[in-house]
Amino acid sequence: MTQRVALATVMDRLSIDAVITDYAVAWGDGAWEDYGALFTPDGRADYRGAGGAEGPAAEATGWLAESLRPHPARQHLIVNRRLDLQDLGGYPGDRARVRADYLSPTGPVAWDGETAPVLVTGGGYVFELVRTEPGWRILTVTAHRKWRYAPG
Numbered sequence: 001m002t003q004r005v006a007l008a009t010v011m012d013r014l015s016i017d018a019v020i021t022d023y024a025v026a027w028g029d030g031a032w033e034d035y036g037a038l039f040t041p042d043g044r045a046d047y048r049g050a051g052g053a054e055g056p057a058a059e060a061t062g063w064l065a066e067s068l069r070p071h072p073a074r075q076h077l078i079v080n081r082r083l084d085l086q087d088l089g090g091y092p093g094d095r096a097r098v099r100a101d102y103l104s105p106t107g108p109v110a111w112d113g114e115t116a117p118v119l120v121t122g123g124g125y126v127f128e129l130v131r132t133e134p135g136w137r138i139l140t141v142t143a144h145r146k147w148r149y150a151p152g
Contacts, residue, residue, distance in 0.1 A: 009092045012085055015136050016096050016129055020078055023127075023138065024102075028076035030068065032061045040130060040137045049144035050123055057138070071106035071119060078102050078125065094131035100124065102143070120149045 019038055026035035036057055039045075045060035047053055053063040068074065081100040086093025105120040123145040130139045 005091055009085065012092050012096070012131075012136070013083060016083055016085070016098065017081065019129065019136050019138065020081060020098055020100065020127060023141075024076045024078040027064070028074055028104075030065065030072075030074075032065050035064070036061050038138050040132060040139050043138050044140050046140065046142040049142065050121070051145060052143070070117070073108075074104065074106040076102065076104050096127075096129045096136070098125070098127040098129065100127070118151055121145055122147050 022034065023038050026032070026038065039057035043057040044055065045053075045057050047060065047063070052067065053060060078100045079102070081098055084097045084099075086095040101122065101124050103120070103122050106118065108118050123143060125144075126140075126142045127138055128140040129136050
């Protein structure tokens with residue numbers, strides 16, 4: 001691997017990591033326009049393994065926004081990221097896969113006179129990403145909930 005190829009590979013890995021971080025932040029903050037911009041135009045999300053919907057990213061955005069509305073105080077942490085970058089004989093390709101764990105706590109908060117319930121879930125993601133003209137984008141994301149804690 002030449003120094004130029006090694007540098008390109010590092011830059012790809014950093015760019016892909018930034019997309020996953022942006023996904024987590026948009027999800028946690030409810031920044032649904034930012035969330036949608038992380039996907040390719042034909043991007044898809046599959047949240048069935050976490051009790052949700054499957055379909056085009058635009059539809060998933062609507063489902064997430066509605067299902068998370070009762071939980072306005074939340075964080076979405078994506079950790080233990082394992083990134084596999086396509087290898088074309090020593091050169092980085094235009095596809096990548098990221099497997100990662102997530103922890104998604106919501107907290108009790110007074111919001112418009114209501115108290116949101118405490119809910120914590122944990123699970124895993126598989127992201128398939130592709131290199132596009134504007135940069136790396138999510139082609140598919142699949143979530144699998146491993147556990148859920150809802151006291152009370």
